[in-house]
Amino acid sequence: MKILLTGATGFIGSRVAEQLARGGHEVYPWPRPWRFPSGHFDACIHLAWYVEHGKYLHSPLNRQCLQDSLALAHLLIQHDCRRLIAAGTCFETIGHPSLYAECKRTLFHELQKLPLELAWMRFFYLYGPGESPRRLVPQVITSLLRGESVPLTLGEQVRDFLHVADVAGAVCAIAQSKLTGALDIGSGEPVTVRELAETIGRIIGRTDLLVFGARPYPPDEPMRIVANNERLLRTGWRPRFTLEEGLRDTISWWQCQRLQEAASA
Template identity: 35%
Template sequence: MLVTGASGFVGAQIVRQLIRNGHALRLVARPAAAARLASQFPDAEIVSCGDVFAQSPQWWEKACDGVNAIIHAAWYVNPADYLDSEQNATCVSGTFRMAQGAVAADVQHFVGLGTCMEYALPSEQLSIDAPTAPATVYGASKLALFEILDGFFKTTNVRFSWCRLFYLFGEGENPKRLYPYLSRCLAAGEPATLGSGTQLRDYLDVAVGGAAIADIVDTGQVGAINVCSGQPVSIRAFAESIADRYGRRDLLEFGAHQPHPRDPPAVVGVPNFAVRVPKKEARS
């Protein structure tokens, strides 16, 4: 099993579940991340490279030698500009070269990570058949990659799964995002300034989401897959649930910020990921 992005927010959870499921792992990462992964996951094979998205199909063919499946969790995720960065296009082209190498190496299953931002928003019922109309470069790039890979893999024997992630939160999350911001403020007894909090979101703990993605290798589910809870929760209610852990709802200051112009009032999915049936034998 080969995994990219294993040191990331979602990738780390995927790797932990794969280990629990009995998979032997090969993790591809930049040198600094590779060193951390070697310490975290001593039983995994670590492949270090300068840039995952700069490698040739031939490099990926060699990296995938003996691998049955790939979970590709790497992407450009700088919170300051990832929504509109030209690096998204680099990720698309680099991933296609990875896919070419995977086919040449006879990989049997390719699992990629998409986003709820591929859909036409807002909506409280985003099934995998919902219309797509991304409003950001990030969403458009993910959707373009899904369509490219879907067409490409149909001409091969590779099974293709595409996991559209909704609002994952939890361990390892970027400190600038909502959950760690709230946790940091509340733990310190400091006010947390927020918008109105009326927007509806589909929140899912990243440990649950990561496990669902890892399990796809065993369930064999293919096609578009919504990794979400299916439960509409307002940002206000989500913030209050975090504040209740500290007994400090009084620290939440709603209405302090105006919503971002591109912030949709509702993003709620319809989950369709299959439940894994445990197997005892080890796989690679």
């Protein structure tokens, strides 16, 4: 397959590009501003969006991403590339009151009106090597590796965590399938934030540094978000990593980062 890929250098996109190329597909990174490259393409995987941690949920840049995405869709139609695999969010499923969720919902609604074979991927909670250090899993790992205490909420939130390599594998499986409509991209396995943090602490050997209840729950914090991945499983996709295996892989990556930083100091 010849596949256009937006967000090709991102956390998910870089893995998608690697896995597709390894599978013998021709992958063409498509940066903004959109200018359609010459030739015919079988599909477009659209992952590009503004996702800076701590800012993206309520940023006005979400509206620009919405407009850019609609412009991309019309370019695909003009050039007879009718298969679009686009990134949504699990926040759509719970009515999250953020501009990010609102723009993703609007995009899905508008894309459904167009003559496209649309597969809409709702990403749940992902983690893995190279994730922004300000996000939950890297924050817990790096703090424990430094021997610092980790202030947390009570950790009763139920989540669905999936290693980024498995997320990328799911994207590739969908791109090569004929599935359309909304698909949840997750493990389907509920786990509490407390269980997640305790697993990290146990692997590193510093559960004593986890301080549960030191932080209040954020406003509008959803208490349960778990994927229903039945449609995704129809592609034949299965996760390679259990949660513990994925966390061990991620911890190992962060340990290597610390060693490299120490060697270059």
